[in-house]
Amino acid sequence: MRMSRYFLPTLKENPAEAQIISHRLMLRAGLIRQSSAGIYSWLPFGYRALKKIETIIREEQDASGAQEMLMPTIQSADLWRKSGRYDDYGKEMLRIQDRHEREMLYGPTNEELITDIFANDIKSYKDLPKNLYHIQWKFRDEVRPRFGVMRGREFLMKDAYSFDLDQDGARRSYNKMFVAYLRTFARLGLKAIPLRANTGPIGGDMSHEFIILAETGESQVYCHKALLEVPTPENVDYDSDLEPLIHDWTMYYAAADEMHDATKCPVKPEDLVTARGIEVGHIFYFGTKYSEPMGAKVASPDGNTVTVHMGSYGIGVSRLVAAVIEASHDEVGIIWPESIAPFQISLINLKPGDATCDQLCSDLYHRIQQNNIDVLYDDRDERAGAKFADMDLIGLPWQIIVGPRGAKEGKVEVKKRASGARSEVSFDVALNQIIAK
RNA sequence: CGGACCGUAGCGCAGCCUGGUAGCGCAUCAGACUGGGGGUCUGGGGGUCGUGGGUUCAAAUCCCGCCGGUCCGACCA
Numbered sequence: 001m002r003m004s005r006y007f008l009p010t011l012k013e014n015p016a017e018a019q020i021i022s023h024r025l026m027l028r029a030g031l032i033r034q035s036s037a038g039i040y041s042w043l044p045f046g047y048r049a050l051k052k053i054e055t056i057i058r059e060e061q062d063a064s065g066a067q068e069m070l071m072p073t074i075q076s077a078d079l080w081r082k083s084g085r086y087d088d089y090g091k092e093m094l095r096i097q098d099r100h101e102r103e104m105l106y107g108p109t110n111e112e113l114i115t116d117i118f119a120n121d122i123k124s125y126k127d128l129p130k131n132l133y134h135i136q137w138k139f140r141d142e143v144r145p146r147f148g149v150m151r152g153r154e155f156l157m158k159d160a161y162s163f164d165l166d167q168d169g170a171r172r173s174y175n176k177m178f179v180a181y182l183r184t185f186a187r188l189g190l191k192a193i194p195l196r197a198n199t200g201p202i203g204g205d206m207s208h209e210f211i212i213l214a215e216t217g218e219s220q221v222y223c224h225k226a227l228l229e230v231p232t233p234e235n236v237d238y239d240s241d242l243e244p245l246i247h248d249w250t251m252y253y254a255a256a257d258e259m260h261d262a263t264k265c266p267v268k269p270e271d272l273v274t275a276r277g278i279e280v281g282h283i284f285y286f287g288t289k290y291s292e293p294m295g296a297k298v299a300s301p302d303g304n305t306v307t308v309h310m311g312s313y314g315i316g317v318s319r320l321v322a323a324v325i326e327a328s329h330d331e332v333g334i335i336w337p338e339s340i341a342p343f344q345i346s347l348i349n350l351k352p353g354d355a356t357c358d359q360l361c362s363d364l365y366h367r368i369q370q371n372n373i374d375v376l377y378d379d380r381d382e383r384a385g386a387k388f389a390d391m392d393l394i395g396l397p398w399q400i401i402v403g404p405r406g407a408k409e410g411k412v413e414v415k416k417r418a419s420g421a422r423s424e425v426s427f428d429v430a431l432n433q434i435i436a437k
Numbered sequence: 438c439g440g441a442c443c444g445u446a447g448c449g450c451a452g453c454c455u456g457g458u459a460g461c462g463c464a465u466c467a468g469a470c471u472g473g474g475g476g477u478c479u480g481g482g483g484g485u486c487g488u489g490g491g492u493u494c495a496a497a498u499c500c501c502g503c504c505g506g507u508c509c510g511a512c513c514a
Contacts, residue, residue, distance in 0.1 A: 012463065012475070013449050017507055037506070091438095092513085109514090143438065143512070157514060209514095282514065316514040350473060385474040392474090403473055413473090 001343070003378045008045050010390050020216055022325040023148030025334050029394045031321070038145025038153030045394065046321065048342035048374075050156065053320050054135055056187050056339060057158050064180035064238050066131040066160050071113050073137055077103035079112040083293050092140050106139040111290045111312060114161045118308075119296040125165045128298065128308070129173055133160030135317060149318045150218075150278070150326075156317040163291075163308045165300065170285050170309040174206050175242040177283050177313040179233050181210050182249065185280065186232040188320065189337025190327055192280065193227055195254045199284065206285035206311070209256070214326035217276030222265065223254035225273045278323045285311040334395030335418050338437075343374040345434060346396045350384050350403035357407045360427065364400065364412070371435050392417070398437075400430055 011028040018024040026032045031046025042050055058068060077095070080086035086093075086105075094106040107113070114132060122130065135158045145153050162173035178194070185192035194208040211221055230252075233245050253267045256277070265272065288307045290296070300306045316323075328335045338344065345368060349361040361377065368375045376396060378387050384403075391399055401413040406424060414430050415422040425433070 009447085011448060015448070016443090016450090019508080034506090138514080140513075144508095144510095146508085151513075155514070159514090279514065314514055319514065354472095383474085383476065384472065385476080388474045390475085401473080405473075 001374075001376050003376055004380050006045075006376065007043060008394070009043070010393055012389075018148065020147050020150065020326070021329060022150060022216070022322040025325050025329060025393070026148055026322065029334055032149060034148075038142060038151070040149055040152060040154070040318075045342050049321050049324075049336070049340055050318060052340040052342070053188060053324075054156075054158075054317055057184055057315055057317065058135065060180045060184040060187070061133055061158065061160060063183075063236075064131075064176045066133045066177075066180075068134060069132055070134045071107075071110055071117075071136060073107055073139070074104050075107045075110075075113055077105055079116055079294075080105065083112045083115075083290055085112070092142065094139050094141050107136075108138055108140045109312075109314075110134070110136075110159055111161065111310075112294065115290045115294040115296050115310070118161075118163055119291075119294055122163070122296075122298060124299050125301055125306075129162060129164045129169055131160055131162040131173055131176070133158060133313070147218075148322055150322040152318065155319060158315040158317055160313040162311040162313070163296070164310075165298065165306065165308065167285075167287070167309055170287075170311055171206065172242070174283065174285050174311050175246050176238050177311070178208065178246055178249070179236055179238070179242055181281050181283065181313075181315070182232055183236070184315070185210060185212065187339055188324060189339055190280070190324065191228065193221070193223055193254055193277075194249055195221065195223075195256050196250070196259075197256075197282065197284070198259075205250075208250075208283055209279050210281035210283075211256070211277035212280050212323055212327055213275045213277055214323065215276055216326050217278040219277055219279070220257040220260075221254070221273075221275050221277035222256075222260045222267075223273050223275075224252035224267045225271050227252040227254055228273065278319075278326060279316075280320055280323050281313075281315045283311065283313040285309070329395070332389070333393035336395050336397055338397045341374075341395075341397050343376040343396050344398060345373060345375040346391045346394070346399045347375050347377045348387050348391060348399060348401045349377070349379050350387070350401060352379055352381050354404050354407070357402050357404055360407045360410065360412065361402050364402070364427065364431065367431055368434065373434060398434060400434075 008030045010030050014024050015027050018027055030043055032040045032042055035041050077086055093108055096104050098104055137154055138157045139154050142153050145151055164170040164173055190212045192210045192212045194210055197207040197209045199207040230248050287309055291308045291310050296308050297305045298308055325334050328337060347361060347365055349357050351357045365377045395417055397417055399415040399417060406412055410427050411424050412430050413422055413424050414433060
């Protein structure tokens, strides 16, 4: 993409309303614009990042055996009356009426709808287990939206729902999601740790929050330092017994602020990590809480009718964009992990109009594109300083700088955003470096 | 939902207290000089001062309503 044609409005100054770093950088680097309180438009640059995250989540969900579908944003109030949540949910639920004055709502979550869909067509234990998910916009009318997309009212969420014959089955489904989440966050370049979460009246140990560590995180997290060294599962066979993997990740102490009691902490002070965290995912098993009232029953092998056991598994997709930025930035801008960078390369022409620079850039630009690598070519007639500032702000992993000095000898500078490491190399070497990576 | 505050050009703000020609910086446009980390100069465009009402000869400024937004607290992917 040529920057002269791209819609990428960057801001030199921090907008007054943005308090936290990710919000500031998302506005300044042209990822989002606020449309109304807690509701954002995603500009082309931000939308690319959002879609990349979505893709990684989708790949890992699919790998674990979950199946993607799509449910509507607008739901009927009747379903929610059936589960009893229509009255319980309170003002956080956006309620609307259609022209026939039927009561509708903008879905804050989808347990009712998915359970209804399941109950209508699945009648036998032979069709279990099932895990269905979708990636869809949700609306929760937060009293106080803030921190940009970190706590917006409208947000993109991946929510999966598992259906099993009994609790043992539900546990296997739960474990699959647990592992899929570990892999997803690792691929996003994030260090995520699972914290045991409150399971409410259901009890047991089947609810975890996934927290990523970031200095500006909202909540305080305490954990054993060994937890940070547990390796991400690779080449997972999701049909195998995942309990040992789960055990590796849950054997160490880990607690959020409200669960942590310094006087009762089992971890020795020298082994305790205290950090800030952002919740990016939450998984839990809730038994028959929804399947019971919604009538989700199947025939069991012995001929009886049993209510299915369910779990639900959420990832805040839009929040993750902010979380990644919180976790990966410096004083001048974003530092995108390669896996989700909107483009891989900034190609900077320091002197547009100079025949040699133009030619070299043009060649590089086309050759990079031919290799299916996303490149943002800064061909604008701007001051070098302004270009460098913009490039650092938008934070693409690689920068290729083409200036008149080197261009005469066919040399360009390749710089890595994350480390700042730079080297002056020939056209071909630059190209090969990029392609190899 | 309690408390505090803000709406003046695309962004950041001053002007309001003490009513009297709507300003500054950045951005933007034209031209020139420039050119390896947000450059300099000249000239230009852009504002129903959130909105409705009131007070007044006169309202961005004073008073009231409404709308929008922000922050602190309690609550959440």
